[in-house]
Amino acid sequence: MDIVQVAKRAKVSTATVSRVLNEFPGVREKTVQRVQRAIAELNYVPNPNARGLRARRTRLFGLIVSDVNNPFFPELIDAFEAMAAAEGIEVIFTHTNYDPHRLQNCVRRMIERSVDAIAVMTSEAEEEALHQAVRAGIPVVLMNQRKLAGKYPNVPVEYTAGFREALEHLLSLGHRDIGFIAGPQRLNSARGRKDAFTAALKSHGIHVRSEWIAVGDMRVEGGRKAMDALLAQQPRPTAVVATNDLMAVGALQAAHASRIQVPRDLSIIGFDDLPIASMVHPPLSTIRHPRREVAARAFALLRKAVKGEGKVDDSPLQPHLVIRSSTAPPLGIKRH
Amino acid sequence: MDIVQVAKRAKVSTATVSRVLNEFPGVREKTVQRVQRAIAELNYVPNPNARGLRARRTRLFGLIVSDVNNPFFPELIDAFEAMAAAEGIEVIFTHTNYDPHRLQNCVRRMIERSVDAIAVMTSEAEEEALHQAVRAGIPVVLMNQRKLAGKYPNVPVEYTAGFREALEHLLSLGHRDIGFIAGPQRLNSARGRKDAFTAALKSHGIHVRSEWIAVGDMRVEGGRKAMDALLAQQPRPTAVVATNDLMAVGALQAAHASRIQVPRDLSIIGFDDLPIASMVHPPLSTIRHPRREVAARAFALLRKAVKGEGKVDDSPLQPHLVIRSSTAPPLGIKRH
DNA sequence: CTGAAAGCGCTTACAG
């Protein structure tokens, strides 16, 4: 009964201590100060279990991502966690390993821990799993799930501008023959990016050649294979845009293996701006996915849902091109 | 009062339900089954806050790392989290960002959440911060903190064998002139690795040339600068071992920039086996840090401390050399 | 503006 000690020392009831703790309005300023002094002197820290049990508010948020090992997520986790910490909120986090079935399980674990809110920052979100949270009365926020945006708060990411910038950069260098490494079209993100890319091509009056669109598995290996397929084309593109950095890295490796120099013989642009993008050789020009902003927006949305206060900017987040060293004019291209 | 519903349905007291829930011995088999059926039928899930409040056991573990953005950690976090999940334990995790001051804060947050145990998987661990946990009666486990190994359970990682393997690999290729990129010697890990490397040299009767030991900051940039320093030496080493992969990647970049081909003109070996090690060109030969094993050992140690049961293997973990494509015979070396 | 008291959902001596 630790709040009791504080109450004694401050010569008030535990109810009043609780009011001060929770910053309820309507406590006399003098009383507030007495209580705060007692809290400080006793080095008192409220017991989160007792609070959670009684108030049904745990100050615990859940964060679900696809895969910690994917270098896309750590920065997002970091940012989310930092914002939570700043408000005295703790985060428990799990990952689905891209398995929709595991999302169910992740959400259930969060519910059992009675988190106050859940950020589902996975690339795919099965509605069945989200239902559970809704039934338990726990707010949920999604990342870039356009289909579910009407039903759940969502952090939208617009791909069009970023791909337009990438294309215009290549055009300004003189490229006209531009290939694309797509991802599996069952993935939201892969589909959206491909659409954005082809839309950009069309808006510049460039014909979309289906032989210059290869599909990879979103991993390095898939990028390598897709690039090999593109390099086997006759004629072949002078520049290639990839759906994500991992595949762009694979494309780089395939080029190396075929003794094609990047960017002299071939320009490559990735998407995400992972840490590795600047570690490979040559450093990769890429469209930067604003992951910290995604985390911040998601957190703000959840806080709003929990506290019912505040407005949250709902304009789509915009990735932008970062130019490094994997793009150059197509001059040195040799066509076989 | 949900356990009450279960008790009613099973026609027992809540105490008995609790005993079944916690797998206490000495409940009649028949009763156990009646209770379990009731639990299943009602889809009952115990309230972790009530449990934590009453039993002072939260089934919550804390995990503190140096930096989520360092690609070393995600796999460790992943493994730790998976083991915890398998036992119904949730993990809250924070990172110090290499700031010893923040470790204090991380530990305090864990204590306030009344975690059952804390894994401090940071490269440095200040004892002052650990004291807090001890005073709160919370078990702590450390990673590779030899100085504190007597006072706290510790997961030891032996560097000697790995560096010996690396050296012997280079010797077998014909290298004799071998440089080293060290890290800041105030860091445990950097110091231990340098010692292991020089010990390996000496055991093979090779003189340690101090001009061939450059110091970097453990990041890519530091590796690049250190490599530049090494390349400026006259004569220069034909092979270089780096204290970590990030610096080895930097070394690779520096070589590229100086038009030195790896591995033809220069062999490079890293340490850690980060995901990027196999993504750069050429794929990096490196000494693999067994991070999943570290996580497993740490978890086992904590479980033992909490439950007071089980034996945990305390032999040091051994990193081993992974040979990829950044090493070759020194034949093509041009000396200036 | 403040206090007395009930109760959140469990676990744990204690008793039988």
Place this chain on the structure above:
DNA sequence: CTGAAAGCGCTTACAG
């Protein structure tokens, strides 16, 4: 082997 009851440390109507 099982139950009755106290109590973990808070918050929250309710009353004044």
